[in-house]
Amino acid sequence: MLFAHGLPKLSAYSTKAQFFPDPLGVGNEMSMALAIFAEVVCAGLIAIGLFTRLNALILTFNMLVAALIVHGADPFAKMEMALLYAFAYGATALLGGGNLGLQPAVKGLFQSRNKFIRWVFELNH
DSSP: OOOIIIHHHHHTHHHHHSSSSEEEEHHHHHHHHHHIIIIIIIHHHHHSSHHHHHHHHHHHHHHHHHIITTTTTOOOOHHHHHHHHHHHHHHHHHHHHOOOSHHHHHHHGGGOHHHHHHHTTTTTO
């Protein structure tokens, strides 16, 4: 996601932002910035194993918007890859990142009694 989609969007931001689809009604530039955030920052954090569930939730939403709203009127073949990514990120959001990555190393820095916050930030491991 990071290298195939995020970085190309980031490098083309100045020329393509005004033409980027605006499925959420926040403006073309903001829509592209949010997609770049998801595909660069969130994908990068998943790659290093930090806040995996939260980042996977953001990427799941991003891919569902791409598949169902942006490509909603297109043939299934056009939305298939985004749906596949959404499914994979959704599974990652449910299962978490596991013990590999940076999350186990930094979990002591974050404390919360809220079960949902502990689940999202994987503080239970």
